[in-house]
Structure formats: structure tokens, C-alpha cells
Amino acid sequence: MLRRLRNAAGVLAVALLLAWLWPRPGELDGGATTGGNTLQRIRDAGVVRVGFANEAPYAYVDTETGQLTGEAPELARLIFRQLGVAQIEGVLTEFGSLIPALKAGRFDVIAAGMYITPLRCQEILFSNPTYAIGEAFVVPAGNPLGLHGYRDLRDTPGATLGVVTGAIQLQYAREIGIPDSRIRIFPDAPSAVDGVAAGRVSAYAGTSLTVNDLLGKTDAPLERAEPFKDLVIDGEVVKGYGAFGFRKGDVKFRDAFNQVLNATVGTTRHVDLVEPFGFGENTLPGNITATELCEAVPND
Amino acid sequence: MIDFLQTHLPALIEGLRVTLQLTVGGAVVALLLAVAAGLGRRSRHRWLRWPANVYVETFRGTSALVQLFWFYFALPFFGVSLPALVTGVLVLGLNSGAYGAEVVRSAINNVPRGQWEAGRALNLDERKVLFRVILPQALPMMLPPAGNLLIELLKNTALVSLITLSELTFTAQVQRAATLDTVPLFALTLLIYFFVAQILVAGMRRLERAVTRHRGGAA
Numbered sequence: 001m002l003r004r005l006r007n008a009a010g011v012l013a014v015a016l017l018l019a020w021l022w023p024r025p026g027e028l029d030g031g032a033t034t035g036g037n038t039l040q041r042i043r044d045a046g047v048v049r050v051g052f053a054n055e056a057p058y059a060y061v062d063t064e065t066g067q068l069t070g071e072a073p074e075l076a077r078l079i080f081r082q083l084g085v086a087q088i089e090g091v092l093t094e095f096g097s098l099i100p101a102l103k104a105g106r107f108d109v110i111a112a113g114m115y116i117t118p119l120r121c122q123e124i125l126f127s128n129p130t131y132a133i134g135e136a137f138v139v140p141a142g143n144p145l146g147l148h149g150y151r152d153l154r155d156t157p158g159a160t161l162g163v164v165t166g167a168i169q170l171q172y173a174r175e176i177g178i179p180d181s182r183i184r185i186f187p188d189a190p191s192a193v194d195g196v197a198a199g200r201v202s203a204y205a206g207t208s209l210t211v212n213d214l215l216g217k218t219d220a221p222l223e224r225a226e227p228f229k230d231l232v233i234d235g236e237v238v239k240g241y242g243a244f245g246f247r248k249g250d251v252k253f254r255d256a257f258n259q260v261l262n263a264t265v266g267t268t269r270h271v272d273l274v275e276p277f278g279f280g281e282n283t284l285p286g287n288i289t290a291t292e293l294c295e296a297v298p299n300d
Numbered sequence: 301m302i303d304f305l306q307t308h309l310p311a312l313i314e315g316l317r318v319t320l321q322l323t324v325g326g327a328v329v330a331l332l333l334a335v336a337a338g339l340g341r342r343s344r345h346r347w348l349r350w351p352a353n354v355y356v357e358t359f360r361g362t363s364a365l366v367q368l369f370w371f372y373f374a375l376p377f378f379g380v381s382l383p384a385l386v387t388g389v390l391v392l393g394l395n396s397g398a399y400g401a402e403v404v405r406s407a408i409n410n411v412p413r414g415q416w417e418a419g420r421a422l423n424l425d426e427r428k429v430l431f432r433v434i435l436p437q438a439l440p441m442m443l444p445p446a447g448n449l450l451i452e453l454l455k456n457t458a459l460v461s462l463i464t465l466s467e468l469t470f471t472a473q474v475q476r477a478a479t480l481d482t483v484p485l486f487a488l489t490l491l492i493y494f495f496v497a498q499i500l501v502a503g504m505r506r507l508e509r510a511v512t513r514h515r516g517g518a519a
Contacts, residue, residue: 021321023385032381054474063311063478092474093464100369104376106384106464190477218480 032105039083039253042108047087048080049107053095055189056213057277058113058242061092071277072111075130075264076244078273082260094187096166099123102245108253110245115168120245121294125254127261129241129285129293131274135172136211137225138196138204147203149229150176160184162192162201168240169205175233189214197222207240209278241285241293258290304484308475315471316492322388322457322467323496327450329393330400334446337397338404339430352401359398365459367391372463388460396453403445407438440511447504451497468492 033041042048052059052068059070068090076088091107098110102124116126139147145156150172153159160182163169173183184201186192192204197220204211211224231238244261246254264270266284274280333355340352359367371387382390411434419429461470472489476482 017320018324021317021324023321027385028383032376054477056477060477061474063307063475066311091464092466092470094462097373097462097464100373101464104373105381106372106376188473188477190473190480190482193480194482214480217478220480 033108037252038108038247038250039256042080043084046085047089048076048085048109049089049091050076050109050111051091051093051098051101051107052110052112053098053188054092055095055112055210057209057279059090059111061090070113071131071274071279072113072242072244074273074277075261075270076109076111078269079257079260079264082264083256094166095164098166099245102247105247108247108250109257112245113242114245115240116243116290116293117168117171118294118296119171121290123248125246125248125250126290126294127244127246127254127258128265128290129243129288130261130265131279131283132239132241132285132288133283134208134228134239135169135231136206136208136228138193138206138211138215138222139202139225140196140199141221141223143223143225145202147225148227149225150178150205150231151229153203154178156202158182159202160200162186162195162204164189164192164206167206172231172233172238173205176231193218193220193222209283212278241288243290304481307479308481308485308488311471311475312468312488312492315466315468316496318385318460318465318467318471319454319457319469320496321385322392322460322465323450323454325385325389326392326396326453326457329389330396330449330453333393333397334400334404337401338408341401341405342408355394356398356401359394360402364391364395364456365462367395368459368462384460384464387463388457388465392453392456392460395456396449399449399452400446403442403449404438407441408434410441411437440508443504443508443511447501447508450500450504454497454500455493 050068050073052070052073054060057070059068059072061067062069068088073088073090080086080088088111090111091101093101093106095112098112098114099120101107102110110124113131114120116129120126135150137147137149137153139145145159147153147156147159153161154177161173161178162184163173163186165185165187170183170185174180184195186195186204189204189206189210192201192206193214195201196204197218203225206214215222215224244257246257271280271284274283337352337355340348341356343349343352368387368391371382371391372384375381415433415437416429419433424432457467458469460467461473466474468489472485476485
């Protein structure tokens with residue numbers, strides 16, 4: 001009797017587990033779609049899938065509400081509403097997977113605040129930039145090695161630099177001449193910050209907004225390296241220009257998006273929208289276009 | 301402490317759900333493939349042996365991470381586009397199945413040759429010898445290494461964050477990005493994996509006992 005009861009309980013537990021695990025509606029969607037008229041397709045569907053890499057304040061999941069937010073998704077919502085697409089749906093992936101996933105049609109737009117670089121322009125199209133910001137280092141409190149820029153780190157024997165996989169800072173470090181043997185690549189920004197805290201690297205190089213965001217969250221004895229010398233490559237101060245990414249075949253889609261974007265960026269509505277994320281008047285990109293940023297000569 | 305759990309546990313449990321989906325689904329795929337390829341590799345027929353060999357050596361010999369990447373990001377260019385969850389289940393299953401095929405094959409090989417001969421002497425045909433005489437003796441030998449593979453599969457599921465699935469490990473990383481509670485978060489994640497692995501171990505033990513009992517108690 002007892003044994004039969006126990007068996008029944010076991011069967012019930014397994015049945016409940018399987019019911020919990022059974023795919024919910026929509027969980028098996030998300031096959032790839034490419035080709036055709038992307039804008040028409042997402043208008044008909046009323047929803048556009050956007051890829052992001054969970055990097056605050058650019059694009060991240062607010063763990064309180066479970067909602068996708070950040071500079072790029074909020075701006076995307078505004079623009080897509082004007083294009084007749086009511087809803088955006090986030091697809092979370094690692095930063096380094098964003099471009100391959102876009103190309104494979106796993107989503108239709110990258111909304112991760114990705115910088116426009118000539119190298120990336122060979123793979124995908126960019127909208128015009130939505131912000132421009134500079135670089136920063138996270139270092140141990142007191143900045144014991146006195147690192148105030150990429151060149152300081154290069155000239156300090158034994159100093160190592162942490163960067164995030166697929167992120168622009170690796171390219172900067174190489175162009176400045178920091179040898180690969182002194183560069184450590186982390187999977188994401190929190191890991192890189194933890195790497196500095198644990199003494200794995202001397203500094204983490206990220207965008208100034210990522211650095212501000214992460215330092216605001218951690219209690220570890222870390223600080224932003226101040227003052228920070230502007231990064232100058234080939235006589236020009238390097239700034240990062242973030243934008244939305246599109247597939248090469250989606251020129252019309254990108255152009256339609258740009259048209260609305262150009263009318264939006266710089267308006268008070270735009271500034272109010274992105275201010276909660278640490279962006280503002282001082283991070284507006286000015287008149288520079290994606291085409292100009294793509295044509296900047298790669299330094300190699 | 302309560303605060304910490306309230307912030308992170310609901311999300312981690314959602315992540316655990318994806319991890320278990322991949323583990324259970326992957327195990328089903330792996331089981332079918334392991335039996336098919338394990339038997340296929342022993343077949344006298346070349347057209348069974350060859351595909352089984354190619355499958356096992358391909359999936360054992362290449363990186364699971366690269367396979368995932370390939371199935372998810374490269375196959376759409378050839379017109380095959382599977383949803384992320386299906387891709388994950390398939391690749392993990394194909395991988396574990398390739399190792400499982402060797403478990404099946406070696407267990408069958410370890411049944412003494414005399415058992416085949418005895419079966420034939422009783423005028424049983426080849427299929428009957430395999431299913432009535434050999435496999436019942438091979439099965440208890442397969443279970444311990446199969447249990448190993450199952451736990452391995454559970455932990456391999458952490459690879460799928462590459463293909464946009466937020467399983468347990470990736471969820472922990474996402475939660476960490478929000479609060480930077482690195483140490484307690486990853487400690488909790490380890491505990492969850494450990495707990496699930498213990499349940500799998502207990503299940504496999506039970507299965508082993510059931511199988512040996514049916515064999516009449518002989519070890």
C-alpha cells in the first residue's frame with residue numbers, strides 16, 4: 001500500500017515536472033527569417049525582434065520588471081512606433097554573437113548601442129549614430145599603477161588590460177600597441193570588473209557609461225581612473241558612436257528607419273527619453289553619419 | 301539573505317527550467333541515437349556501420365560549442381532554420397548520443413561470446429539472441445557510464461547561451477550584471493546544479509537496481 005502510494009507520488013512528480021518543462025506558446029518560435037521586405041514583414045506582424053547583449057545602460061533587462069530597457073531599446077520603441085510597428089521583442093545573446101545572429105536572421109535589428117566601426121561595416125549596415133561617448137578604465141582604488149589612459153598602460157611593464165569579447169576596446173588596445181600577451185578577454189563587462197577586483201587584470205577598459213554604471217553597483221574597492229587622457233589614434237580623438245545594426249540586404253529598411261531617426265535624435269523628446277540612462281545633451285552625436293564613420297580608414 | 305533570494309531566485313528558476321528542458325530533451329535524443337549508432341557500429345552491413353561510424357566520430361571529434369554555432373548561425377544560410385530550443389536539444393543530444401553509442405557498443409562487446417553461441421545453439425535467430433539474451437546482460441553494464449553522460453549533459457547545457465537561450469548559467473550572469481553579487485550568485489548557481497545532479501544520480505541508481513533485479517539478482 002505504502003509502496004504503491006510512493007510510486008504514485010513519483011509518477012505525479014515526473015508528470016508535473018514535464019508539464020512545467022513543456023514549451024509554452026511562442027517558445028518554439030524564433031526560427032530565422034531573412035530575405036523579402038523586412039519592413040513590410042514586421043509591419044504586418046506588428047512586432048520586431050531586436051538583439052541585445054545585456055549591457056547597461058545601453059540595452060539590458062531590468063531585473064525588477066523583467067522588461068528590456070536602456071538607451072537603444074527605448075529609442076527603438078519610439079522609432080518603430082512611428083514606422084507602424086507597435087511592439088519590440090528582445091532576443092538576448094552574448095555581445096560577440098550579435099552580428100552572426102543578425103546575419104542568420106535570428107532577429108532583425110541590433111539594438112545594443114553598438115559602435116559603428118569600419119570593420120563592422122563590412123558585415124552589417126548601421127543607422128546613423130544616436131550617441132557619442134568616450135572611454136574609461138576601471139582600476140583598483142587609488143589607481144596604484146597610475147593608469148590614466150591606454151598609453152600609460154602600454155608603458156607600464158607588467159600591467160594587463162581586461163576587455164570584453166567582441167568589444168571595440170580590444171581594437172583600441174592593439175592600435176595603441178599593447179601586446180596581446182598583456183590583454184585578457186572577458187565574456188562580459190561584469191566579469192571584467194570582477195577581474196580587476198580579484199587582481200586578474202590591472203584595469204578594465206570600457207565605455208565611460210558602462211564604467212559608471214558598473215561602479216555604481218559594486219561595493220568592491222574600485223574606481224574610475226581620473227583624469228583619463230583622451231584616446232588619440234592617428235591624430236584624432238577617438239569617440240565611440242553607437243547605432244542600430246541591420247542586415248546588408250535591408251537597405252530600404254535601414255533608410256526608412258534613418259529617416260525617422262534623423263528627425264528624432266537631438267529633440268527634447270529624445271533627450272528626455274535617454275536621460276535616465278546617463279545620456280543627454282553632452283552625448284548627442286552631432287551631424288556625423290554612419291557612412292562617414294564606416295569610411296574612416298581602419299588603422300592597420 | 302531573504303532579500304538576495306527574492307531578487308535572484310525567481311529568475312534563476314526560470315533559467316533552471318531551460319536547463320532542464322535541454323537536459324531532458326537532449327537525453328531523449330541521445331538515448332535513441334546511442335542505441336541506434338551503438339548497434340549500427342556492430343552491424344555486419346556496411347550501409348549501417350558506415351553512417352554510424354561517421355556520426356560518432358564527427359560528433360565526438362569536434363567541439364560542441366562550434367557545433368552549436370554552426371547549427372544556429374550557419375544552417376540558416378542553407379535554408380534550414382531551427383528555433384533556438386530545438387537547436388540546443390538537437391546538438392546536445394547528438395553530442396551525448398555519440399558518446400553513448402560507444403557505451404552501448406562496449407557493453408555489448410563485453411557480454412561473453414559464449415552467450416551468442418548458446419543462443420544460436422538454442423535455435424534462436426540473430427535478432428532474438430540480441431534482444432533476449434545479449435541486451436538484457438549488457439544493459440546493467442551500460443547504466444553507470446550512461447549516468448555519467450547524463451550529468452555531463454546537464455552541465456553541457458551551459459554552452460547554449462551562445463544561441464540566445466537563457467539557461468541557468470547565463471541567467472546567473474544576467475542577474476549579476478544587474479547587481480554585481482558575483483560570489484553569492486555563483487555559489488547559489490553551483491548549489492542548484494549540484495542538487496539537480498543528485499536527483500539524476502538517485503534516478504539512475506533506482507534504474508540500476510530495477511534492471512539487476514529483473515536479471516535475477518546476479519551482478
